[in-house]
Amino acid sequence: MNAPRPFHAGGIAAIAGRRWPRRHRARALFTLIELLVVIAIIAILVALLLPNLRNAKETAKTIHCLNNVRQIGTALLAYAGDFGDQLPPGHAPGWSSDWPRLVSDSILNQSGPPYATVLKCPSARINGGNFHYNASFKLFPNLATPAVGSVEKCGSLRELGLRGASMALLWDGTQDVNGDVHPLAWNLNDFYFYEDCKDNAQIPALGPNADLPAQQFQIRWRHNAALTANFLFADFHAETRRYGSLTKGHFRCNRNGRKNYWE
Numbered sequence: 255m256n257a258p259r260p261f262h263a264g265g266i267a268a269i270a271g272r273r274w275p276r277r278h279r280a281r282a283l284f285t286l287i288e289l290l291v292v293i294a295i296i297a298i299l300v301a302l303l304l305p306n307l308r309n310a311k312e313t314a315k316t317i318h319c320l321n322n323v324r325q326i327g328t329a330l331l332a333y334a335g336d337f338g339d340q341l342p343p344g345h346a347p348g349w350s351s352d353w354p355r356l357v358s359d360s361i362l363n364q365s366g367p368p369y370a371t372v373l374k375c376p377s378a379r380i381n382g383g384n385f386h387y388n389a390s391f392k393l394f395p396n397l398a399t400p401a402v403g404s405v406e407k408c409g410s411l412r413e414l415g416l417r418g419a420s421m422a423l424l425w426d427g428t429q430d431v432n433g434d435v436h437p438l439a440w441n442l443n444d445f446y447f448y449e450d451c452k453d454n455a456q457i458p459a460l461g462p463n464a465d466l467p468a469q470q471f472q473i474r475w476r477h478n479a480a481l482t483a484n485f486l487f488a489d490f491h492a493e494t495r496r497y498g499s500l501t502k503g504h505f506r507c508n509r510n511g512r513k514n515y516w517e
Contacts, residue, residue, distance in 0.1 A: 315376040316477040316484070316494060319426070322372040323484045324492040326387065326424065329357045329372075331411075331490060339411040341423075344394035344438040352437040353394045354385040375426060375484075377476050379465050383433030388471065389424035391438040392507045409507075418489040422504050426483040428474040429465040440471045454503025 333342050333356060342356040358369040366384065373385035393409035414421070427435030463475050475483045475497050482496045 312377070312478060316482070319375045319377055319477065320484045320492050320494055322375065323387070323424070323486045325361070325372045326357055327486045327490040327492060329360045330423075330486075332360050333357065334411050340408040341394055341410070341414075343397040343408055344389065344391055345396045345398035347397050349398045353389060354387075354437055375476070378429060378433065379476060380429045380431070380433040383429060383435065385437075386427060386429065386433075386435050387424050388427035388435050388437055388439045390422065390505065390507065391440055393423060394438060396438065414488040414490075417507075419487045419491065420504060421488040421507065422500065423486045423488055423490075425485045426474045426476055428469045428472045430467045430470050435474075436470045438471070439473070454501060454506060456502050457498055458500070458502055458505070460497055 330341060334340055342353040343351075345352050346356075354369055354373050355366060358364070358366045358373060361370040361372065369384045373387065374383070375386040378386045393414075395408060397408075414423075425439075427439070429435055458473075460475070461472055462469055463472075463480055465474065473483055475481060477483060477494065482494050484492060484494050485500075486492050
């Protein structure tokens, strides 16, 4: 039986400096190529999937906002049930309250702030503010400072039922620098200030569609690459609508030019 060969320190250096056969070197290079191919495939998949992931995230925010609008509609119905089937005012006499505060009160049993989280849109561009939706000023009138000689009254469920899905009640609003949205759309392109207009089939102007103090009373088309917004209609269904699918008649209470603003 042969005795084991003694270990020599120089053996390691000899092994390290040994010239390995070509087939071993080729196999090592092929393994490296395989790794690079796998990395390249992963990079391509990530590049393909990232836009879809961003779209999925935005879609989830849009659905979340739509659920908020739907819950606001439920709260408005609850308020109307307690107050003679009438919607809340845009501003209460003496500026003591507004419709977001009253809606929050019906949900949280506190008038706030802070308001109920359903009043905040997850897609709002400016972080902050108490609420991110505004409403039709003729259905939620300003009872704090009514116009001289006018008789302001809130829209009733009976009146809303005459219009149903053909009239918008509230929607995504434009934020100011603090993130707030004005409760009422005072100057929504001025297209429902005029009592006898006959242009109900026209599409309202998009406007700057930006969060600016001067545009605080406008619709904010902030979902899905600024092409859609969420709306609550007079039949209390909530819906995501693309810009161009709603006309001036959807925002004008007296769409037929009659004196009763709900017709």
